[in-house]
Amino acid sequence: MTKPFENYIEKRVQNFNIKLENLLQNLEAPSQLKDSMKYSITAGGKRIRPVLVMASYEAFKTDIEKTYTIASALEMIHTYSLIHDDLPAMDDDDYRRGSPTNHKKFDEATAILAGDALLTYAFEIITDDMNLNIEEKLYAISKLSKASGPEGMIAGQILDIEAESKNVNLDELVTIHSKKTGALINFAVHLGAYLAGATREQLYYLDEYASNIGLLFQVQDDILDIIGDEDKIGKPVGSDEELDKSTYPNLLGLKGAKKYRDMYAEEAKVALYNAGIKDSYLKDLIDYIAQRDH
Amino acid sequence: MTKPFENYIEKRVQNFNIKLENLLQNLEAPSQLKDSMKYSITAGGKRIRPVLVMASYEAFKTDIEKTYTIASALEMIHTYSLIHDDLPAMDDDDYRRGSPTNHKKFDEATAILAGDALLTYAFEIITDDMNLNIEEKLYAISKLSKASGPEGMIAGQILDIEAESKNVNLDELVTIHSKKTGALINFAVHLGAYLAGATREQLYYLDEYASNIGLLFQVQDDILDIIGDEDKIGKPVGSDEELDKSTYPNLLGLKGAKKYRDMYAEEAKVALYNAGIKDSYLKDLIDYIAQRDH
Numbered sequence A, B: 001m002t003k004p005f006e007n008y009i010e011k012r013v014q015n016f017n018i019k020l021e022n023l024l025q026n027l028e029a030p031s032q033l034k035d036s037m038k039y040s041i042t043a044g045g046k047r048i049r050p051v052l053v054m055a056s057y058e059a060f061k062t063d064i065e066k067t068y069t070i071a072s073a074l075e076m077i078h079t080y081s082l083i084h085d086d087l088p089a090m091d092d093d094d095y096r097r098g099s100p101t102n103h104k105k106f107d108e109a110t111a112i113l114a115g116d117a118l119l120t121y122a123f124e125i126i127t128d129d130m131n132l133n134i135e136e137k138l139y140a141i142s143k144l145s146k147a148s149g150p151e152g153m154i155a156g157q158i159l160d161i162e163a164e165s166k167n168v169n170l171d172e173l174v175t176i177h178s179k180k181t182g183a184l185i186n187f188a189v190h191l192g193a194y195l196a197g198a199t200r201e202q203l204y205y206l207d208e209y210a211s212n213i214g215l216l217f218q219v220q221d222d223i224l225d226i227i228g229d230e231d232k233i234g235k236p237v238g239s240d241e242e243l244d245k246s247t248y249p250n251l252l253g254l255k256g257a258k259k260y261r262d263m264y265a266e267e268a269k270v271a272l273y274n275a276g277i278k279d280s281y282l283k284d285l286i287d288y289i290a291q292r293d294h
Helices: A003-025 A031-041 A048-058 A064-086 A108-128 A134-148 A153-163 A170-195 A200-227 A248-274 A281-291 B003-025 B031-041 B048-058 B064-086 B108-128 B134-148 B153-163 B170-195 B200-227 B248-274 B281-291
Strands: none
Touching: A003 A031, A003 A048, A003 A064, A003 A281, A031 A064, A031 A108, A031 B153, A048 A064, A048 A170, A048 A200, A048 A281, A064 A108, A064 A134, A064 A153, A064 A170, A064 B108, A108 A134, A108 B064, A108 B108, A108 B134, A108 B153, A134 A153, A134 A170, A134 B108, A134 B134, A153 A170, A153 B031, A153 B108, A170 A200, A170 A248, A200 A248, A200 A281, A248 A281, B003 B031, B003 B048, B003 B064, B003 B281, B031 B064, B031 B108, B048 B064, B048 B170, B048 B200, B048 B281, B064 B108, B064 B134, B064 B153, B064 B170, B108 B134, B134 B153, B134 B170, B153 B170, B170 B200, B170 B248, B200 B248, B200 B281, B248 B281
């Protein structure tokens, strides 16, 4: 992990958080609902998806304010999916990043509605953004609804639930991750580059980069779940394994999982090269994800 | 209730249902998710909101195919809200319209995800519609996200939950209904007329019409809950009263509730007149709602 890249993330996240929190602050919603939405949005997420939008944009252009609303919408959708995932009927998690989950802090009804509200509001803020033209707005909404909908993220969530009660092979595991987490990561990279005017060919290779980044992130998550330090990742080590979930290490062993991690990292670098992108935070991000310890 | 209007609804609903079910059929989603979405979409809803979109459009123009996607998106959002409303953490209903609710037919996790999926897919189908131009799509998405979001329908839902544990006055009751059910009804009437090229002034009066139609629908619902026949409305008579919910009859008595019903119907007619709309199904609809017995 290189220091400059950590500084980059910190600076970007700081500015982004102001915009994101303003969008919620402006909302004239009942206080219980608004509090619940804000609680999960400000619960210490790493903002990896917004950073991806910004880093992808910055591979081409510098005025990243243009990406803030899209990045905010994306983070709202990611956050809603965590709120609903944590519900008793789903993963039944009481804690996330060391704090009570939304339904523990508030109640289940509020958590369901706060999730619904974040999902809906994500589309609203795109339509209201003054920095995007009408084509850009519609393109973003089309891509975001597909990425997060029943053929994207939600498909991944239901496949993931089904996978708990059966054995899945590596192909199926990749499909689940490509949809459950990959679809939003693809959206982040794609939209950042699209808004900055990337060519069709560049978008093609950046989609490939994003797919590998998504799987890289997941395999590293699985590896950390085995070897990670409980304090650093904020949930009990080995919790997925206890549920007998399909993971890379379970299917390939720890050594095999690490081999796949290195392969995804390498393919992400090749894709970036093919997109003609050289000095970019997108490149630093590969090592950042592969080497992260929390 | 006039026979011609019933025939009108039946014909429109028939064609609309084909379009709506096709939109779900085309979805390449995991079968459990798709089945669950289809189950609630085809569970015998009255399609009052889609009919409103069509009737509003037909006050100006005849090619109503143009409204089908917007009407479908609206019905998907209405349906998702029912699925989530029925969950154990919310109203905890086992039956709706005489059939098991989504989480009873499938399970809670699937019901939560099917609701999320219908909500997300509603926006996707608007972006993909070939019958609308880009301005119309963005206008529809902006209005729909606001109507169904944390300042609209979801605000109404949380206010409704809060109202269960306290006394609300008539003003507060009107606010709850205006958001919880009124916002989507407003969207229906507004978008139908907008797509047909209504003037700004006509849209203003049609918004007024829609607000009164929404409250009319609600007060009649409350009245039917007291005097209705259990078979016809498909849920136990008096169920809202048992929960000590705030209703028009509880606040005003049955006679007072009927007076408000007549007042809303009258104001809806005046608004329609001010919009310059004479012979329209929108007019028949007023009596249809006021006189319905299920």
